[in-house]
Amino acid sequence: MGEKTVIVLHSGDMDKVYSALIIGNGALAMGMEASIYFTFWGLIRLKKGELERGPLSRMNMLGLSRLMVKQRMDRANVASLERLMSDFKELGGKIIACEMTMEIMGIKKEELRTEWIDEWGAVGSYIQEAGDANVTLFI
Amino acid sequence: MGEKTVIVLHSGDMDKVYSALIIGNGALAMGMEASIYFTFWGLIRLKKGELERGPLSRMNMLGLSRLMVKQRMDRANVASLERLMSDFKELGGKIIACEMTMEIMGIKKEELRTEWIDEWGAVGSYIQEAGDANVTLFI
Amino acid sequence: MGEKTVIVLHSGDMDKVYSALIIGNGALAMGMEASIYFTFWGLIRLKKGELERGPLSRMNMLGLSRLMVKQRMDRANVASLERLMSDFKELGGKIIACEMTMEIMGIKKEELRTEWIDEWGAVGSYIQEAGDANVTLFI
Numbered sequence: 001m002g003e004k005t006v007i008v009l010h011s012g013d014m015d016k017v018y019s020a021l022i023i024g025n026g027a028l029a030m031g032m033e034a035s036i037y038f039t040f041w042g043l044i045r046l047k048k049g050e051l052e053r054g055p056l057s058r059m060n061m062l063g064l065s066r067l068m069v070k071q072r073m074d075r076a077n078v079a080s081l082e083r084l085m086s087d088f089k090e091l092g093g094k095i096i097a098c099e100m101t102m103e104i105m106g107i108k109k110e111e112l113r114t115e116w117i118d119e120w121g122a123v124g125s126y127i128q129e130a131g132d133a134n135v136t137l138f139i
Numbered sequence: 140m141g142e143k144t145v146i147v148l149h150s151g152d153m154d155k156v157y158s159a160l161i162i163g164n165g166a167l168a169m170g171m172e173a174s175i176y177f178t179f180w181g182l183i184r185l186k187k188g189e190l191e192r193g194p195l196s197r198m199n200m201l202g203l204s205r206l207m208v209k210q211r212m213d214r215a216n217v218a219s220l221e222r223l224m225s226d227f228k229e230l231g232g233k234i235i236a237c238e239m240t241m242e243i244m245g246i247k248k249e250e251l252r253t254e255w256i257d258e259w260g261a262v263g264s265y266i267q268e269a270g271d272a273n274v275t276l277f278i
Numbered sequence: 279m280g281e282k283t284v285i286v287l288h289s290g291d292m293d294k295v296y297s298a299l300i301i302g303n304g305a306l307a308m309g310m311e312a313s314i315y316f317t318f319w320g321l322i323r324l325k326k327g328e329l330e331r332g333p334l335s336r337m338n339m340l341g342l343s344r345l346m347v348k349q350r351m352d353r354a355n356v357a358s359l360e361r362l363m364s365d366f367k368e369l370g371g372k373i374i375a376c377e378m379t380m381e382i383m384g385i386k387k388e389e390l391r392t393e394w395i396d397e398w399g400a401v402g403s404y405i406q407e408a409g410d411a412n413v414t415l416f417i
Binding site for chain 2: 281283293294297300301303304305307308310335347350351353354356412413414415416417
Binding site: 010 | 155
């Protein structure tokens with residue numbers, strides 16, 4: 001069993017992208033490997049200008065808007081998604097972009113933040129990553 | 140540690156049923172075992188005529204309707220859910236139907252696609268499946 | 279590999295809180311350890327008076343309201359969330375409350391059901407729990 005965390009990020013909701021990156025960075029900080037496979041609505045967050053634009057899973061719940069959550073996160077010293085992503089890359093995290101989603105959604109490589117992407121893959125790439133991981137999550 | 144992928148499919152959203160079956164089939168294609176435990180809204184998709192009828196997790200996001208996603212999936216050569224399910228069964232995948240959900244939702248066995256179902260189970264069946272799996276996901 | 283189930287409960291939806299506690303209790307009943315890390319909308323369910331108040335993931339789907347689901351669960355002899363939680367604690371389950379969420383949402387310790395909480399933690403606590411688990415789920 002490898003010391004590895006492998007996350008499928010299917011959701012593009014802001015709070016779930018936060019969870020994926022916080023867990024990924026936590027794993028890296030504790031000496032594990034970490035990979036995130038961006039697919040479906042998650043992949044859209046890899047488009048230029050889209051990382052910070054996801055809706056909340058529970059928009060309006062508690063009367064919190066996306067902006068208010070961001071302000072509160074700032075005050076609680078939680079890094080921005082942009083910052084969490086660059087930390088993730090610097091710590092050696094691996095980003096896989098789902099090619100099937102690109103085809104379904106009509107997304108071209110040049111529309112994506114290619115500087116973040118380590119691999120263009122399909123489900124086989126995911127299974128290969130996850131097969132020897134000890135923490136596997138679908139977010 | 141067995142070479143096995145075990146998925147809880149709690150959601151009945153079309154995009155999430157796709158993810159569950161694509162990951163399940165990917166695991167089987169790479170020589171792993173795979174089981175999917177259908178529960179809550181996921182179980183409803185096992186009712187006759189319901190597999191292809193789930194809503195999208197993000198209906199209207201990007202202006203995509205369920206039909207448009209299906210058309211794009213066709214064009215991207217992604218198999219239908221019906222086809223993915225029959226591939227899953229042919230490759231030796233295991234389907235477990237949650238009996239507690241049946242009782243809560245008032246669903247009878249004869250309303251379900253029994254030809255797909257290998258086992259009628261409860262949480263104990265799931266834990267037994269998952270206990271020796273190396274990939275565990277909740278979708 | 280330890281015999282342990284570790285769940286991140288990110289959602290506060292009633293049906294997902296049920297799933298987390300039913301799986302947690304199932305794991306404990308079969309002799310495994312079990313931990314649930316309550317974060318984001320899940321953490322709100324640990325506030326006094328909030329455990330049973332989450333919305334359904336698919337409110338109105340099938341015309342089911344939260345109350346109707348509860349009535350059906352009663353009839354199907356499914357325990358209340360309050361009861362599932364006290365069973366979870368009695369069987370030795372561990373509850374971790376996410377401090378980052380408390381800060382973001384402005385939640386104070388005294389607003390939470392502290393009698394349930396074994397640990398106040400951050401992502402590092404989660405990774406430590408999950409690193410030697412064999413079942414890891416994000417709900």
